[in-house]
Amino acid sequence: MDESFLRGLPKAELHLHLEGSFEPELMFEIARRNRVDIPFKTIEDVRAAYCFSNLQDFLDIYYRGASVLLAEQDFYDLTFAYLIRARADAVRHVEVFFDPQTHTMRGVPFAAVIGGILRALADGETAFGITSKVIPCILRHLSEDDAFAVLRQLEPFLDLVAGVGLDSSELGHPPEKFARVFAKAKAMGLKLVAHAGEEGPPEYVWQALDVLKVDRLDHGNRALDDAGLIARLAQDKTALTVCPLSNLKLCVVEDLLRHPLKRMLDLGLRATVNSDDPAYFGGYVGDNYVAVARALALSQAEIVQVAKNGFLGSFLPDADIARHLRTVDAFVAGG
Numbered sequence: 142m143d144e145s146f147l148r149g150l151p152k153a154e155l156h157l158h159l160e161g162s163f164e165p166e167l168m169f170e171i172a173r174r175n176r177v178d179i180p181f182k183t184i185e186d187v188r189a190a191y192c193f194s195n196l197q198d199f200l201d202i203y204y205r206g207a208s209v210l211l212a213e214q215d216f217y218d219l220t221f222a223y224l225i226r227a228r229a230d231a232v233r234h235v236e237v238f239f240d241p242q243t244h245t246m247r248g249v250p251f252a253a254v255i256g257g258i259l260r261a262l263a264d265g266e267t268a269f270g271i272t273s274k275v276i277p278c279i280l281r282h283l284s285e286d287d288a289f290a291v292l293r294q295l296e297p298f299l300d301l302v303a304g305v306g307l308d309s310s311e312l313g314h315p316p317e318k319f320a321r322v323f324a325k326a327k328a329m330g331l332k333l334v335a336h337a338g339e340e341g342p343p344e345y346v347w348q349a350l351d352v353l354k355v356d357r358l359d360h361g362n363r364a365l366d367d368a369g370l371i372a373r374l375a376q377d378k379t380a381l382t383v384c385p386l387s388n389l390k391l392c393v394v395e396d397l398l399r400h401p402l403k404r405m406l407d408l409g410l411r412a413t414v415n416s417d418d419p420a421y422f423g424g425y426v427g428d429n430y431v432a433v434a435r436a437l438a439l440s441q442a443e444i445v446q447v448a449k450n451g452f453l454g455s456f457l458p459d460a461d462i463a464r465h466l467r468t469v470d471a472f473v474a475g476g
């Protein structure tokens with residue numbers, strides 16, 4: 142399988158934090174126009190700081206980077222820059238995460254955040270034909286009350302938002318902390334996803350499934366430590382949004398050669414490949430496909446299954462999923 146096949150394969154990206162696609166060049170430009178200080182002199186300084194030994198290490202620097210975003214146009218520029226990169230990797234559909242609290246807690250109006258993001262996504266669909274959904278994420282290191290405040294902010298935008306997610310520091314913040322928040326989100330008609338089993342134990346994955354009742358699981362690596370959990374995920378066809386280069390950079394895996402993606406596929410799990418925070422982890426979704434396919438010597442059939450899993454795990458209507466699956470088959474057939 143050559144690289145052009147992996148890059149050209151039609152893809153859905155289901156695990157992408159917009160704040161994690163903030164490239165240092167754009168960060169400097171926005172910091173300058175907003176007259177905000179950042180603790181780096183050069184782009185090389187920024188990249189040199191992107192060396193992490195765990196999730197928290199990364200989150201500390203990621204929240205600092207996001208703090209230069211102030212105006213609706215900043216969120217537009219961030220989102221549109223991601224779409225330009227996504228187009229180069231043949232992304233046809235994306236379900237983006239963003240962290241409202243990271244911005245509203247600094248006094249940025251929620252309408253500016255979501256307004257800029259939605260405007261860029263609409264322009265991206267017109268310009269590149271990339272369809273999208275937005276999934277605001279609740280920061281799990283903050284309180285249940287803070288999370289309920291996010292749901293209240295979403296109320297005027299319910300037609301425009303696909304679901305809610307749960308992210309940030311996993312250890313010490315189990316999914317059950319947000320049981321009531323997720324029940325309310327479900328009653329509001331929202332889809333539910335949660336990061337679980339990235340650093341946290343299998344018990345957190347069980348909670349995401351049984352307490353939060355998620356429709357899809359973000360990461361899920363540690364689920365492989367529990368045979369009962371594997372059986373459950375396989376039976377329910379729960380999509381896992383796996384992020385190989387993220388796992389490597391955050392030391393969730395020691396080496397890509399030991400990445401669990403192949404095992405997940407062998408076990409019949411609906412594993413997808415995504416970039417998580419591409420500006421911080423050294424690669425967009427196409428780079429993740431190339432790196433993991435090479436490291437694990439995946440066959441063409443396996444990588445095509447991964448691409449199809451992206452569409453199958455999306456929140457698109459069935460007819461749209463079927464259409465995307467046909468474009469994958471046509472690409473493979475050389476058409």
Ligand code: ADE
Pocket residue numbers: 158161196308309310311336339387417418
């Ligand atoms: N926020 C951005 N990226 C994240 C990750 N990989 N895990 C948890 N929270 C995040």
Ligand code: ZN
Pocket residue numbers: 156158308336359417
């Ligand atoms: Zn993530």
